[in-house]
Amino acid sequence: MxxxxxxxxxxxxxxxxxxxxxxxxxxxxxxxxxxxxxxxxxxxxxxxxxxxxxxxxxxxxxxxxxxxxxxxxxxxxxxxxxxxxxxxxxxxxxxxxxxxxxxxxxxxxxxxxxxxxxxxxxxxxxxxxxxxxxxxxxxxxxxxxxxxxxxxxxxxxxxxxxxxxxxxxxYFGQVISHILIFSAVFPLLIIILVNGRAIEKDMYQEYYLQYQQLEERLQLKVAEMDSTDIQNYELDAELEKARIKSILDEFTGTTNKQIYIIDQDYEIWLDTNIQNTSSPNFDLMDAGFVKDIHPNGFIWLPSNQQTLSDWYQGYYIGETAFLNKRVLLIIPISSGVLALANGLNDYLIFALLVLFIALVFGMLVNRILSNSLRRLTQVTSDLPGKMKRQEAFYWKDTAIDEFSKLGQNIEKVACKLQAMFADIKKKNDLLTAKTNQLIESESKLYHLAHFDTLTELPNRYSFHMDVTEMLDEQVKLERFVIVFIDLDKFKQVNDTLGHSGGDLLLKLFAKRLKQFERDEPVTFYRLAGDEFVAIVELTTEEEVQSLCKQLVDVIIQPIKINKTEIKLTASIGISFYPDNGITLDELLHHADSLMYEEKKHHHDLQDLTTYREEND
The missing domain is CATH 1.10.1760.20 (Arp2/3 complex 21 kDa subunit ARPC3)
Known part of the structure; x- marks a missing residue:
């Protein structure tokens, strides 16, 4: 999940x-x-x-x-x-x-x-x-x-x-509908795009013509100026300003064009914007979006998003020179955008109408042509069920002759299929039974191969497989622990209670290990006889020692078998990966050695296993 x-x-x-x-x-x-x-x-x-x-x-x-x-x-x-x-x-x-x-x-x-x-x-x-x-x-x-x-x-x-x-x-009707709609609308959208491009190109061309006309007038004015006029111009004489302004006003006329002459200090020296009391802030034009349309002219938009609203608020700005000053021709492009929108509105309305008509025709074609195919599909898709239930096959004729003949042919085949289905069902039931037996056998074999038959703990093979996987380069853990456990004096249990009692003791001991396994990051395995091993997914020695102490406390709890109370002890050997080895054999050898040292120490000190016969 x-x-x-x-x-x-x-x-x-x-x-x-x-x-x-x-x-x-x-x-x-x-x-x-x-x-x-x-x-x-x-x-x-x-x-x-x-x-x-x-x-x-x-x-x-x-x-x-x-x-x-x-x-x-x-x-x-x-x-x-x-x-x-x-x-x-x-x-x-x-x-x-x-x-x-x-x-x-x-x-x-x-x-x-x-x-x-x-x-x-x-x-x-x-x-x-x-x-x-x-x-x-x-x-x-x-x-x-x-x-x-x-x-x-x-x-x-x-x-x-x-x-x-x-x-x-x-469905077949869908294919026809898509062909009708797409073939009707796509060319129209291309026409709208081409027409819009043409309008946009004409607008840019008009701005360029306006720029050229302004440049010609300014050059003509410069050619007409003598040294006195140029001197007055450089001294910012009001009379000379008035003459230049009259030329610029004549050029702009009653249109929304604006012309600004900027001096070397980036201040407005002269402008034709008589309607506005405040001068424009040209610093704002450093931001926004700029699109060059000719070498000295560009479209400026207030935002980089370039939405239609931004275009409506945008300007054409053409820059030229008049002697030692810059001249800016500024034309709002709102009128051009409105002209484009007005021209394309009719196209878009027509496109929507074509889309709607194409949808209606597509639905009509789908109804006429696809109903028969859908009916045939429905009948044939349920054919296996009818064959299985041995139902009579019924085909209703359609308005299309080819479909009716196809239905009749299917009806003839249906009778033969019913007999075939009955035979196939018998063979399938037999195959299913054999398959279930095989799956059950495979499950039993897997359990026998991976689990100990006496204690139901994972066996030596499972232990080797799990450790090998943990040591694999792809999933290698940074640190884990192998704990080797050997029950002390288990032979005395067999001698006292018999092999059946020893087996029962191992079962009860394994049950304790499983209960301990539920609450701790540990997995127990039975290797052979009274030898057990555990994989602990802890990293620090303190954590492992604490877990082993808890494990010993669990092990020494008395076990009652046939009215005999048995107190177990065990010898434990611990091996850390990778401190004590980097292979399975090295880790097992280290843990086994420590376990035998502890067993020898237990044997030298005292007999840790006691047997006490309870009085009835």
């Missing part, structure tokens, strides 16, 4: 990263209109990974892009988009493209209500907001269409099948 959850989190982070990158590296088209693959990703996630996954992905992406200043406030509209489209898709099915029209309708309804109740707010920029809304809805519809097509057709590519957790059915 933890591995599956970790895989899901990794997948979510990967898709979130790709979505943010797609949002960052959006393809700029015209005037703040960008083409991003991010909407396709989070819409496709609804179908591939589920509604909750897609909603969480969109929320995180929106927060990240807004926090990193690589998006705008409209990025949060994608949350509403996923919420509406995902809800309808989850509950009603069909496809994302169909429900994207429902989302578009809701957005348009909300927008019209805003226009109705707050018309005074939108009056100044009605054309611009209309364009932004139409462009956003069109982009959403097209992204939903592309997401549907990716989810439908990518699973057909062998290398991409692993990307999809669930397999979605692809």
């Amino acid at each position: 933890r591995k599956v959850m970790s895989k899901k989190i990794s997948l979510f982070i990967l898709i979130l990263t790709v979505s943010v990158i797609a949002q960052v590296y959006s393809v700029s088209l015209i005037f703040g209109i960008t083409l991003s693959f991010a909407p396709v990703l989070y819409l496709a996630s609804i179908r591939v990974y589920g509604f909750r996954f897609a909603l969480l992905l969109t929320i995180c992406m929106s927060i990240l892009t807004n926090f990193l200043h690589i998006g705008n406030s409209f990025v949060f509209l994608s949350i509403l988009e996923v919420l509406i489209i995902g809800t309808f898709y989850t509950k009603k099915g069909k496809d994302l493209f169909t429900w994207s029209f429902v989302y578009s309708f809701i957005v348009f309804l909300f927008y019209f209500l805003m226009l109705f109740f707050f018309s005074d707010v939108f009056d100044g920029q009605r054309t611009l907001t209309n364009f932004m809304m139409l462009q956003s809805v069109t982009a959403s519809l097209f992204a939903a269409l592309v997401a549907d097509m990716l989810c439908d057709y990518l699973p057909l590519v062998s290398k991409s099948k692993s990307w999809f957790h669930t397999k979605h059915q692809l």
